[in-house]
Amino acid sequence: MGTMLALCRAAAALLTTAALALSPSAAASPGHRDPGWRGAWAASPQAPTDRYAPNWSQRGFDDHTLRQVVRVTAGGDRVRIELSNRYGTAPLRIAGATLARAARGGAVVPGSSRHLRFGGEESVTVPAGGTLHSDAVRFPVTPFESLTVTLRPAGPTGPATFHQLAAATTYRATGDHRADESGAAFGETGRSWYYLSGVEVSGGPDAGRRDGVVALGDSLTDGAGSTPDADNRYPDELAELLAGAGRPRAVLNHGIGGNQLLSDTSWAGEKGLTRFRKDVLTEPGVRTVVVLEGINDIGAGKDVSAERLIDGYRTLIGEARARGLRVVGATLLPVGGSRYGTPANEAVRDAVNHWIRTSGAYDAVADFDRAVADPADPDRILPAYDSGDGLHPNDAGYRAMAAAVDPDLL
Incomplete structure (x- = not known):
């Protein structure tokens, strides 16, 4: 198993070179027009609660940036994320989001960050009770690669749709740090995921599976x-x-x-x-x-x-x-x-x-x-x-x- 994971990481490193040559705006058609999407990571949305442990779901966010690390189990050459406001009581406004390769802690691999778009725009509003996908971005990934999704909510969010038991560290910073490569600004940590409910891939060697x-x-x-x-x-x-x-x-x-x-x-x-x-x-x-x-x-x-x-x-x-x-x-x-x-x-x-x-x-x-x-x-x-x-x-x-x-x- 260790050999297999090492080979996956080596392949990811080779694909990084190709990914960095692509423009951040080189996105494919929105996912609902493409039947080739495959789930690569998921978390079920939950209503805000602090039953198990203190978290940020009930107060939500105001002038914060969230950085969340997830490990995908499928690879492809395009990626999109899914955002959920299933349990929100008001529209969720996102000022911007980025996708990058995870480094240590809240840091990302230098040069790997890509701005995500939604219908061609950096900002998006997710209706109360709604779910939506980002546009696709050319970003080759391999199975078992860790990706960092950074979200910048716009203004006070109110209580947040989340997934309580992440068994993973989420990072929070005050101010707009979505493009930071360093994790220095992300001094607050938690053990839940917020708004992010899926990562999907398409294309690559496994296209059509x-x-x-x-x-x-x-x-x-x-x-x-x-x-x-x-x-x-x-x-x-x-x-x-x-x-x-x-x-x-x-x-x-x-x-x-x-x-x-x-x-x-x-x-x-x-x-x-x-x-x-x-x-x-x-x-x-x-x-x-x-x-x-x-x-x-x-x-x-x-x-x-x-x-x-x-x-x-x-x-x-x-x-x-x-x-x-x-x-x-x-x-x-x-x-x-x-x-x-x-x-x-x-x-x-x-x-x-x-x-x-x-x-x-x-x-x-x-x-x-x-x-x-x-x-x-x-x-x-x-x-x-x-x-x-x-x-x-x-x-x-x-x-x-x-x-x-x-x-x-x-």
């Missing part, structure tokens, strides 16, 4: 318990393992910490049944979805039955197949020793997992439960895989989950 994977889930997909800024969430690990096996494809993370399959919450997003239509079915270039939802429904104290969860899974399966997607069902991880670890909850989890394994309702099954369970006590996560709360894996646990997904399942 439609084999991407979406991981739909809760904090176990979002990466709670993984090392920040290390890209060790299970979807990240899955993308690396697939590439290392000679089966490369984009893997897009649509997990939200605390999310439930059947119920909306103010702090953990709309229910999975709703998000599936908004987040999964709108992703371009996708062939397969992996569903890992339900443990928060079981643990929320609402006496959710296995039958209700199974009805929800059947709904997702039907909607996916209607759009030509394969659906992989993931078994629910052990919760013994965690706040969810009660006999009643365990009975529901066992019943759900039995159905996932034996019903034949899914196209395939990823048995995450058995991948991380302690053989001596299968209702608990193996201590070597436990982040410390009995509920969320650590980096090694997420790697074991990824390894449970046979490439042939996809």
Whole structure:
């Protein structure tokens, strides 16, 4: 795997030379006219909340510049970003945005920054409740390359649409620093993403491929318990393992910490049944979805039955197949020793997992439960895989989950 990543980085370095020769204004047609887009990175939008940890979502931004670093899992020769104001109560005005190759911390690779345009203009307004894409920019990227997106909101934004559990560092500066190559001005940091909900690519050696994977889930997909800024969430690990096996494809993370399959919450997003239509079915270039939802429904104290969860899974399966997607069902991880670890909850989890394994309702099954369970006590996560709360894996646990997904399942 290390050799593969080294080759990817070497290829990125070679492509940088070509990219720097292109004019910042050398953009292709807006994406809605181009059917060749593929998702390369994603994050599900959420309503403002500080339930898990302090962040900037409720106050929003005023005379700030945001710098956000993301790692793509697909390459191409053109890039566009997606901005979301899904939960905004007023139009979001963006004075400008740039795309660059990430360097250390809040810095970017010198000479790599490109101004993004929206309908040919540097500034744009995203309507309340709306989502839009930038114009395409010629910017060759390779899989596993880290990109920096810098946004300059115009004026007070009010509460911000965001993604709370980024497991990555976001940088904030006062004033307009969108074109800075140094990270010196970005003295404030957080662990959430704001407004940025997608990076898409087109062209390149993989043009025309439609084999991407979406991981739909809760904090176990979002990466709670993984090392920040290390890209060790299970979807990240899955993308690396697939590439290392000679089966490369984009893997897009649509997990939200605390999310439930059947119920909306103010702090953990709309229910999975709703998000599936908004987040999964709108992703371009996708062939397969992996569903890992339900443990928060079981643990929320609402006496959710296995039958209700199974009805929800059947709904997702039907909607996916209607759009030509394969659906992989993931078994629910052990919760013994965690706040969810009660006999009643365990009975529901066992019943759900039995159905996932034996019903034949899914196209395939990823048995995450058995991948991380302690053989001596299968209702608990193996201590070597436990982040410390009995509920969320650590980096090694997420790697074991990824390894449970046979490439042939996809």
